[in-house]
Amino acid sequence: DIQMTQSPSSVSASVGDRVTITCRASQGISNWLAWFQQKPGKAPKLLIYAASTLQSGVPSRFSGSGSGTDFTLTISSLQPEDFATYFCQQSNSFPRTFGQGTTVEIK
Amino acid sequence: EVQLVESGGGLVQPGGSLRLSCAASGFTVSSYGMNWVRQAPGKGLEWVANIKQDGSEKYYVDSVKGRFTISRDNAKNSLYLQMNSLRFEDTAVYYCVRGSNWLYPWGQGTLVTVSS
Numbered sequence: 001d002i003q004m005t006q007s008p009s010s011v012s013a014s015v016g017d018r019v020t021i022t023c024r025a026s027q028g029i030s031n032w033l034a035w036f037q038q039k040p041g042k043a044p045k046l047l048i049y050a051a052s053t054l055q056s057g058v059p060s061r062f063s064g065s066g067s068g069t070d071f072t073l074t075i076s077s078l079q080p081e082d083f084a085t086y087f088c089q090q091s092n093s094f095p096r097t098f099g100q101g102t103t104v105e106i107k
Numbered sequence: 108e109v110q111l112v113e114s115g116g117g118l119v120q121p122g123g124s125l126r127l128s129c130a131a132s133g134f135t136v137s138s139y140g141m142n143w144v145r146q147a148p149g150k151g152l153e154w155v156a157n158i159k160q161d162g163s164e165k166y167y168v169d170s171v172k173g174r175f176t177i178s179r180d181n182a183k184n185s186l187y188l189q190m191n192s193l194r195f196e197d198t199a200v201y202y203c204v205r206g207s208n209w210l211y212p213w214g215q216g217t218l219v220t221v222s223s
Contacts, residue, residue: 001169034209036152043202043213044152055211087152091208094166096142096154 002026002090006099012107019075021102023088028068032092035064035073038101039084047086048073078104109133109212111203116217123193123221129186129203129214137162137181140207143188145199146216153199156188160207170196193221 003026013019023033031051036044046055048064051071061076075082083106088099115127127143143155156177157166165177176189186203200216 032208036210038152043215044210045213046209046211049209049211089152089154089210091210094157095168096157096210098152098154101151 001095002029002093002097004088004090004097004099006086006088006102008102009100010103010105012105013078014107015078015080017078017107019078019082019104021073021086021088023066023071023073023099025069025071025090025092029090029092031067032090033064033066033071034089034091035062036087036089037082037084038087044087075104109205111205111212111214113201113203113214113217116201116219118220118222119193120223121194121221124189124191125193125219127188127190127201127203127217127219129188131184131186131203131205134205135181136179136184136186136205139205141177141179141186142204142206142210143177143186144202144204144210144213145197145219146202147196147199150199155201157207158186190219193219195221197221 005024033051035048038044052064085101085103110132112130142157158177174192178187198221202216203214204210
């Protein structure tokens, strides 16, 4: 199985800050990577797929990059509605696997 | 509007069975791969099962193999998860999710609690 490791597990930031979250796959997955945002009590929401393609309706302050084993999610200017938990997920092979999550908290 | 609505969750004793349902609207389940993903209370996301678009193959996470079965009813435009021999560690919110590769959209989830 492919292991997905996110860092950091949590980050404290202020509105307007630039935030970067990293996801590392235990083996190469090309660009078969997605990012999700989840708020308490809600289902996850797809933000980015194919490592860098923004899902329709997602603000352009979100961006993704990477290929192979190392990926990043960047929020260019943090907004109040962005405080949430973010997960990466690989779709290279079954079983699909998720990172453990990164919680973006208010500083 | 594409929508997924899960039902069938509840409280069950260890060793018991439960069948989750997911009613789809706005698209036909037979045209897409479909998945179940779960989230234990306060924990991360765990992919559980997938059924391919043509139904020819099904995939499962190791921890549920032999106990859970994913299926669909094209006439009812619905997805199911039959869960047998339930364990304490199966306690979670179970989400129905469309997608062969990219998981979108997600249902609102249904809570399964395994407890004596």
